[in-house]
Amino acid sequence: MSALIRLRGVCKDYMSGPEVVHALVDVELEIGAGELVAVVGASGSGKSTLMNILGCLDRPTRGRYELAGIDVTERSTDQRALVRNRLIGFVFQGFNLLPRTTALENVELPLVYRGVSTRERFRRAAHALAQVGLADRAHHTPAQLSGGQQQRVAIARALVTNPPLLLADEPTGNLDTRTSHEVLGLLQELSEQHGITVMIVTHETDIAACTRRIITVRDGRIFRDEPNAARPAAAVESRP
Amino acid sequence: MNALATSLRMAVTAMLRQRLRSMLTSVGISIGVAAVVLVAALGTGARGEIDKQIQSLGSNVIFVFSQPATKSGAKSRANMGMGLTERDAEAIRREATAVTAVTVYSEVSAQVMSELGNGKIGVMGVDESYFEVRGYEVASGRRFNESEAQTKAKVALIAPTAQQKLFGNQDPVGRWVRVGKHPFRVIGTLRSKGQSPFEDQDDRILIPIGTWRSRVVPTLGDRVQLVMASAKSAEHSGEAERQVKQILMQRHQIAEGEEPDFRVGTQQEFQKMQEGIFTVLTVLLLSVAAISLLVGGVGVMNIMLVGVTERTREIGIRMAIGAKPADIQAQFLLESIALTLFGGLAGIALATGLMLAFAKDLGFPMQLSGQAVAVALGTSAAIGLTFGFWPARRAAHLDPIEALRHE
Ligand SMILES: Nc1ncnc2c1ncn2[C@@H]1O[C@H](COP(=O)(O)OP(=O)(O)OP(=O)(O)O)[C@@H](O)[C@H]1O
Numbered sequence: 001m002s003a004l005i006r007l008r009g010v011c012k013d014y015m016s017g018p019e020v021v022h023a024l025v026d027v028e029l030e031i032g033a034g035e036l037v038a039v040v041g042a043s044g045s046g047k048s049t050l051m052n053i054l055g056c057l058d059r060p061t062r063g064r065y066e067l068a069g070i071d072v073t074e075r076s077t078d079q080r081a082l083v084r085n086r087l088i089g090f091v092f093q094g095f096n097l098l099p100r101t102t103a104l105e106n107v108e109l110p111l112v113y114r115g116v117s118t119r120e121r122f123r124r125a126a127h128a129l130a131q132v133g134l135a136d137r138a139h140h141t142p143a144q145l146s147g148g149q150q151q152r153v154a155i156a157r158a159l160v161t162n163p164p165l166l167l168a169d170e171p172t173g174n175l176d177t178r179t180s181h182e183v184l185g186l187l188q189e190l191s192e193q194h195g196i197t198v199m200i201v202t203h204e205t206d207i208a209a210c211t212r213r214i215i216t217v218r219d220g221r222i223f224r225d226e227p228n229a230a231r232p233a234a235a236v237e238s239r240p
Numbered sequence: 241m242n243a244l245a246t247s248l249r250m251a252v253t254a255m256l257r258q259r260l261r262s263m264l265t266s267v268g269i270s271i272g273v274a275a276v277v278l279v280a281a282l283g284t285g286a287r288g289e290i291d292k293q294i295q296s297l298g299s300n301v302i303f304v305f306s307q308p309a310t311k312s313g314a315k316s317r318a319n320m321g322m323g324l325t326e327r328d329a330e331a332i333r334r335e336a337t338a339v340t341a342v343t344v345y346s347e348v349s350a351q352v353m354s355e356l357g358n359g360k361i362g363v364m365g366v367d368e369s370y371f372e373v374r375g376y377e378v379a380s381g382r383r384f385n386e387s388e389a390q391t392k393a394k395v396a397l398i399a400p401t402a403q404q405k406l407f408g409n410q411d412p413v414g415r416w417v418r419v420g421k422h423p424f425r426v427i428g429t430l431r432s433k434g435q436s437p438f439e440d441q442d443d444r445i446l447i448p449i450g451t452w453r454s455r456v457v458p459t460l461g462d463r464v465q466l467v468m469a470s471a472k473s474a475e476h477s478g479e480a481e482r483q484v485k486q487i488l489m490q491r492h493q494i495a496e497g498e499e500p501d502f503r504v505g506t507q508q509e510f511q512k513m514q515e516g517i518f519t520v521l522t523v524l525l526l527s528v529a530a531i532s533l534l535v536g537g538v539g540v541m542n543i544m545l546v547g548v549t550e551r552t553r554e555i556g557i558r559m560a561i562g563a564k565p566a567d568i569q570a571q572f573l574l575e576s577i578a579l580t581l582f583g584g585l586a587g588i589a590l591a592t593g594l595m596l597a598f599a600k601d602l603g604f605p606m607q608l609s610g611q612a613v614a615v616a617l618g619t620s621a622a623i624g625l626t627f628g629f630w631p632a633r634r635a636a637h638l639d640p641i642e643a644l645r646h647e
């Protein structure tokens with residue numbers, strides 16, 4: 001199986017005043033297409049730093065990162081924007097939808113930066129919203145949606161470009177247990193049925209237990225990396 | 241094209257979302273653009289109109305006003321301090337070789353009545369040459385003849401504005417008007433001369449100067465308010481002016497270097513004076529424009545910087561989902577241009593309102609030309625581009641991770 005993600009000796013140092021913080025140290029990692037991975041670890045262990053590098057939002061201090069066979073480490077800012085737009089979908093803890101903007105327009109946004117026509121944008125955004133079970137909420141703004149619904153809109157936005165990789169940094173951090181499992185069920189489905197590689201950073205062991213591989217980060221290193229017999233997330237009510 | 245339309249829609253939406261803020265921010269731009277529009281309107285419409293008005297005074301006319309002498313003792317000499325008289329005019333007519341026609345007039349504003357209406361109207365006493373020198377043409381009826389002038393007949397010619405006031409749309413020829421207790425028979429009407437730089441030349445009636453002196457203002461003797469002379473041609477106007485001056489200096493016994501009790505002016509001088517006023521007005525308006533646009537532009541920059549800070553998270557989101565720095569920069573630039581264009585449109589409306597309100601007082605028409613609108617919108621867009629550039633650049637160079645973490 002060819003790896004979608006390949007990290008070779010990736011380090012990330014931060015200057016914090018006069019001191020250097022080694023947020024990531026010599027990370028070696030390979031993740032294949034269609035995997036469902038949990039990233040766990042103590043606070044400050046380097047999970048978000050890792051996700052930011054995987055998401056082409058940040059560059060490693062040293063080392064090499066290949067995504068879908070492309071070395072993205074030394075790419076220009078514009079090319080990295082293109083990589084984010086084409087290959088990566090993001091889901092954040094704080095949902096990060098544009099306020100005062102409808103669900104549909106939020107979902108359309110990645111396509112705007114791809115130069116897709118208005119009509120095609122509408123079609124694909126409506127389809128993505130239907131996939132997450134929110135076809136009937138297309139014209140609601142974030143303020144008119146529950147936390148779980150907002151996170152599902154965010155997932156639809158990540159999906160709309162059909163990316164091979166979806167990165168979710170604590171996607172359930174702001175949700176209660178029931179909605180957490182709804183969202184998790186959706187992510188499981190994406191990985192299993194659509195072959196999207198999904199990486200989830202989480203603090204919650206029962207969330208991690210629903211994935212097929214658990215990576216534990218400690219002090220900027222990969223401390224443990226083992227497969228997991230995934231159990232399905234609790235039944236989700238409103239399947240599309 | 242499609243991407244541009246989408247970005248434009250986003251920009252307008254962003255602007256409308258902050259209606260009050262947008263309006264307050266663009267006030268400075270509006271004032272500046274209004275001033276620009278006014279300058280453009282002055283440049284296109286009014287200048288030509290002023291030239292036309294000066295021409296309407298007659299051709300190659302030299303004006304002589306009386307001017308109170310300031311030096312004490314001057315009054316003791318003959319003819320001195322008496323102002324201009326009809327005999328001065330006769331002397332000019334006789335002696336000045338570069339002059340073809342000389343005329344005099346006196347005018348008072350008086351209550352004039354007819355059987356159909358009344359109004360305050362200029363009553364002018366003129367001699368027969370006046371029509372030639374000033375280029376008044378008879379529209380209907382006739383002028384007064386020499387015998388009517390000599391016998392001080394109570395006859396009048398009426399100009400269009402006065403005609404409208406006194407007779408409405410009725411034909412006035414053959415009817416009567418009354419000035420004070422004296423009835424005058426209307427023997428003719430005049431063609432419109434329009435606005436001069438000084439007054440509405442159509443709001444008057446013309447009567448023989450002799451009649452004026454004995455019936456309308458009997459206290460003035462043979463003094464007149466103004467003597468006008470036509471030079472033979474434009475080339476002769478300098479010579480004519482010298483001759484007129486010399487004749488009057490002699491008659492009023494004023495030595496070389498002494499301050500005369502009259503003032504001579506040519507049409508060219510009026511023109512220069514008018515152009516001077518224009519230059520002052522233009523410079524004034526352009527200063528207002530420059531200052532308002534600068535202040536307005538800084539205001540736009542400030543509000544855009546506030547907008548970038550407020551929307552840092554939004555910028556982070558857009559970057560994460562694939563916006564390039566250039567996309568972000570274009571978005572904020574478009575927003576600031578939308579803002580200044582909005583201000584520009586308001587400025588055009590403001591200028592139009594001002595023109596309509598003050599055109600009458602200024603005495604010349606100012607029109608909103610397509611050129612003025614183009615200049616105004618161009619200026620607005622340029623201001624938006626200039627002052628939006630730095631905030632947009634700042635937005636484009638934000639770090640996506642920091643931007644996403646921003647509260
Ligand atoms: N911009 C930065 N400047 C300096 N140090 C940073 C910066 N970002 C992260 N760090 C440091 O790098 C280390 C890893 O941070 P990171 O955010 O990746 O942790 P995390 O595992 O995501 O923690 P949490 O579970 O609390 O989100 C921490 O020690 C943090 O203080």
Ligand SMILES: [Mg+2]
Nearest residue numbers: 047048049169
């Ligand atoms: Mg984190």
